[in-house]
Amino acid sequence: MSDSNTTDFTNPSTFILLGIPGLEAAHVWISILFCTMYAIAILGNFTILFIVKTEPSLHGPMYYFLCMLAVTDLILTTSTLPKMLSIFWFNSREIDFSACLTQMYFIHCFLEMESGILVAMALDRYVAICDPLRHSTILTNPVVAKIGLAVVLRGGMLVLPSVLLARHWPYCRTNIIPQPYCAHIAVVNLACADIRASSYYGLFVLFCVRGLDVIFITMSYIQILKAIFSLPTKDARLKTFGTCVSHLFVILIFYIPALFISLMYRFGQNVPGYFHVLIASVYHLMPPTLNPIIYGVRTKQIWGRLLRVFTHEGA
Template sequence: MADSNTTDFSYPSTFILLGIPGLEAAHVWISIPFCIMYAIAILGNFTILFVVKMEHSLRAPMYYFLCMLAITDLVLSTSTLPKMLSIFWFNSREIDFSACLTQLYFLRCFSVMESGILVAMALDRYVAICHPLRHSTILTNPMVAKIGLAVVLRGGMVILPYPLLTSQWPYCKTNIIPDTHCTHIAVVKLACADTRISSYYGLFVLFCVKGLDMFFVALSYTQILRAIFSLPTKEARLKTFGTCISHLCSILAFFIPDLFSSLTYRFDQNVALHFRVLIGNVNLLVPPTLNPIIYGVRTKQIRDRLLRLFTHKGT
């Protein structure tokens, strides 16, 4: 390819990922915590899937949704970390145009899916606490399957316009992306076209998809808290609220870094580039790393199954 900074191509064959601009000398050191987090995410989420599969007492809506969350986290982390580590360790910066769009799509798609799964888990907690006698009749296995299918279809269809629009634009500025992976905003900035439709659609997804998800989660927990505070004893209130702690931690682990990352991109002129890139990568890794730890520590059935597994191996 010609000079990668100022070419006249209209359709690049590859993009160049810079990694973390300004911190190239520290890439190897930065890779260590990211590699550890990725290893925890892979091991932890596969452990969740294994335990739910092996433990028949965990065949319940909450754990089906937890398995969906684990699969989503595995895809999210694996979509970025291998390429990021290849940049840090081997200086492998090139990525094909089609591979870039595929990565962009998977990141956005599974992020929306994870948001939807958290809403489904909030629904499960709402029914279990506010309508406990009807829980088994409302959240049947077919209903859980329909909710899961709706979450997957919503994520796939809502994000589809991103790569479709991006693949239609000419690119004549540069093929350099100052990041470790192909973010939608970074790719759009390289296009030599009016990309306002992409910006408007991005705001639509932000407010009408993730915004609505946050609203439904808040609405569910408003009703849950009302039901909890109506319980007669403090012990009953604490015990019931304890069943929501894991889910609340997952919500915070997902939405807070995601909101912070969105704000840093929105006001990137006031934020150092290397800091914004670091925050974006941490945002992608925090939920996959923390979710299996949260549910492994907080969920008695999962803890007991793991203890039995290690005890049998030890004997």
């Protein structure tokens, strides 16, 4: 590697992504796992989109939000995985400065969008269970479209300042990023300036946006559980709760690992660096990979439609 990568310079034209430092010998094996997860994510989410589009009975708020989640997951994985695989397979480590900031924007923007979509899905479950007679009049197609637009605008506008701040900082120490993608904190930590504004804004987005999302989802499910426990029979309670199980699994998959990674970064000083990077990389892949599987298996309408497709093709 040339000296320009480690000595003083001003605002490099490219960054160097190291993949997972410390696990270089295992990059090929890690790439097999990541490539498999990526293939499942692509196939699964496109299948969800296809089934919802071709099945008129699925043209409702819950499935529209599910399609938004699928599109978000597709873009989120595609913004990171191709470059990660090129590092693992071809040792293609360089990434243009602007491309790095663009990747950073897409990663964090679509993570915030996914959080917003989970809130919208919680709202759908709340209305469907707590006020079922007005569900179709409250969550009309125009309302669903407005919610979707609000989620997109919120994610896009809230993440933009962090990218603009990152572009503003001078980079004169090194252009080596010890990760396989351009995460926000990994990039700004390379700046030779006081980056507290970036750090504080990142924490604001994390706690005041995702934190509020978690609070809203929790409040929704408190009301949902109250409505479920007020039902007269055990069968009715189980059937109604069953409509929420997929959403609950998806929530846990998205928020619990994020909390674990955040705590690990702050308190896991004795944890090897490569473990931090590996877990964070897997986290970005896990929801897009598991979400379509969870909804495909747990949702009878989707599973039934999928079986009909394969049965028809096999006949």
